[in-house]
Amino acid sequence: MARIGVLGFLHETNTFAPDVTGLDRFEEADAWPGLTEGEAILEATRDMNLAISGFISAMHSAGHEIVPLLWCSANPSGPVADAAFETIVARIETHLRDQPLDGLFLDLHGSMVTQRLDDAEGELLRRLRAITGPALPYVAALDFHAIVTRVMVDLTQAMVAYHSYPHVDMADTGVRAARMMQRLLAGESFFADWRKLDFLVSMPWQSTLGDAPASALMAEARALETADCPEVQFIPGFPLSDTPESGPSILAYARVPARATHAVQTLARAVEARRTSFSGRLYAPDEALDALTDRASGCVILADTQDNPGGGGSGDTTGLLRALLDRSAGPACVAVLCDAAFARAAHEQGVGARIDLPLGGRGYPGDEPATGPFDILALGDGRFVGTGPFYKGCRMDLGLMARVRRDGVEVLISSRKQQAADQAMFHHLGADPRHYRVLVLKSSVHFRADFAALADDILMIKAPGANTADLRDLTFRRLRPGVEIH
Template identity: 40%
Template sequence: MTAKRIAIAGFQHETNCFGVTKAGLPEFEMADSWPGLLHGEKVILETEGMNLPIAGFAAAAQAAGIEVVPILWCSAEPSAHVTDHAFEAICGMLLNGIRDAGHIDGVYLDLHGAMVTESLADGEGEILRRVREVVGPEFPVVASLDLHANISAEMVEHADYLAIFRTYPHLDMADTGARCVPVLKRLLAGEPLYKAFQAVPYLIPLHAQYTGSTPFDEIYQLPVEFEQKDVLAEIALGFTAADFPDTGPSCVAYAATAQQATAAAGEIVDLFLAREADLDCSMLSLDEAVSKCRQKWGKPIVLADVQDNAGAGGTSDTTGLLAALIKGGAKKALMGLFYDPESARQAHEAGEGALVQLAIGAKSGLAGHVPVKAEFEVLALGDGTCRYTGEMYGGGVATLGKTAALRLVGHEAEIDLVATSVRNQCLDRAHFTHIGLNPKSYSVICVKSTTHFRADFEPIAGDVFPVSSPGTFLCDLEKIPYACIARRLPYTGDAAISQHKAEAH
């Protein structure tokens, strides 16, 4: 019997509609947290063993005797909109690759689910529509999505199955890709799968989406329970910085009958509604964060600069928390990662051990943001090649560009920080250890990350606190100038639930 041939491809971007810089073709071609644009066999060779959906799918498919036909894979660091040029260029490569693949029996796509382009609110819906147009209505098409996907009816319509991460931090990316393989085999065998799609009628800020917390420890048990009934249930929590009507949590269920699928989706939404009041959307103010630094902890405390997360389209160069810690005289504090190519370059020119006057941060032109001007000692320098050691990205390599470890001098505060030349979310201790800084030796660790840092930093932390410091990825949803959102904000204690005006595009 001839092995089935499945075309595989990936095109990922998480779009912050309130971000500063857009994602053009060069951003997809360059390596950052993940490899740059890959073609053909390099898709397999350069992602093998990584915690990526396409790597998980490829390994599981090959183990099942399925031949994979790799087309391309790319991602860009989250930012403002994907340019029309980049979208059309990459879609063109993807579709031509499918057309030129010879006889294939199905398609697997590694997508994000929250892509917005200069002209399209629903990037993934359009990708799936175009793929469906090429392969036809009866052809099996499956895709994996990020937990933060904003799922649209068009995405559900054009894909036979959507698998979604179940953990945040995303420890199951490869596993999610692998979950598509048995479903694809069912589809290839002609088994019917009925779909049911329902949206949850409120938004959840990302720092409250930590799946190790209540109520998600209960919500994400439902897919496991449904599997015992041969029902596939997939849950997305949404990406709140994408401003269009489909933004927000939702679920998709698949089953042998429409009734089973509809019942499962309804049960999931009912649980979301029942547990809305249990969401923890709290953040410390800057003054409260400084106060935490003065308390005694057996292990380092972690302050998460959640609104300046490069992994959510933040500039990764705001200085609100740094300035507050300097003013408050914080002791033995470590901060990163600051996206500041200029300061990194100056440190490299000065050399290790030198004292250099720097203006740290605030280079992206955000209104009201100013750099921290001070003297720093250059502790260490690096080329930015950082091999991840934590569970989430372990085995992968970050490309940070020229990097500098710096120590504040001439102030009461004791602060070390890392400046890089490529924007990167601080989610792995290797971001510090690769340049000679040991996070365990500090009293305070400040990370520009929303939740992913928890996987590697929480095991060494005395406690973890999200901090409300200014940035372009707002976690206080009341402050986001939405124009198109069609769902309400989450319930936050005694405050009434707010309702934004919904305007369709």
């Protein structure tokens, strides 16, 4: 039996977002647990679709002892405050110094940027290696949008990234990490090969569902895997990180260097051949509503992708909501808009009351609130369990919530931002997403896992928000030369 340390430190950093991510954002719970240390991690992450959950379960089943150190995450947002990074890393170092270990599992995102660090995960690994030395097996789980760096590859024995977007396989990725850890503990070693690609893929076009290019590439990666080359990965990266290392990566591990190199070269050629296929149409709000006028029935999802909290959006922009209200385009529902003050006031007034306060429109420069009055239809404490494929088992804590309506348009309101990717968010407030003609979901791709089956059509909307969908709207200043922006 081996003693395996486990830790998690996750943040997807949108360097174009106007906010700075402080320690409080890691301490508070949202869809995932807040900052948790020691044995409490086991219960806090149990049975969730998280890499750490899958890893712990698999290693327990194999008879190994789990030594939980620290786990935390914060919703995607602007650069992490240096003070927050230092505080969390210092706590991890303290836990690590106290524990004799045979291996270490790290649940990471892979695209964390702080106020002064472009490669925060690389710096974390450097700090931990200074304590454990280079020989201790490190296996990391990475997000589908990770920005892989040479430091990350060199300081781990293996890294495994999610295969899917929506990320329905996060727990399964933890199981894959456990398999790699067990092979390392048994004395096997793996050679890594990797390649950075010189273009950026916008978030809405990274989906692995249906006939999207990433779907075929994931199938090609799986076809290259063998017992001696167990991991071949296409990792599209996070395009809203303006750093020299940004862009997709190809990563492979094999018992023989030549096999890893062959897999990387083969998959890289396949990705390059589809480079121009990562694209789609973006609709302005009025353009999308015009397209709905001739529809007699059926449900249409309008993905408010640029205000996706899962990509650094504030979760409170109102461009699309105001367009709906101007046209009284109901029955429609907008989910989930973050406005803690409005939610608190709604709870003070109660169900059945009419509330005349400005709603949202404060978190993104140039936006403005939606105006009332709104009828209060339902209230909730924001605590419920995710039921969809992405947030399955997640014990949500979104603060006070409310469902309000004006002119046939309903809005689900939370006190903590979270992308609308689970029908449980509707059910918590007594709403059924099947009953609306228009669903406005503040999400880019994750919503598809639990909502796509309800829709006759899905349109990507270009409304205000920090999760920029057309990368040509941004000014990149720090990308390495030669990186193409589509």
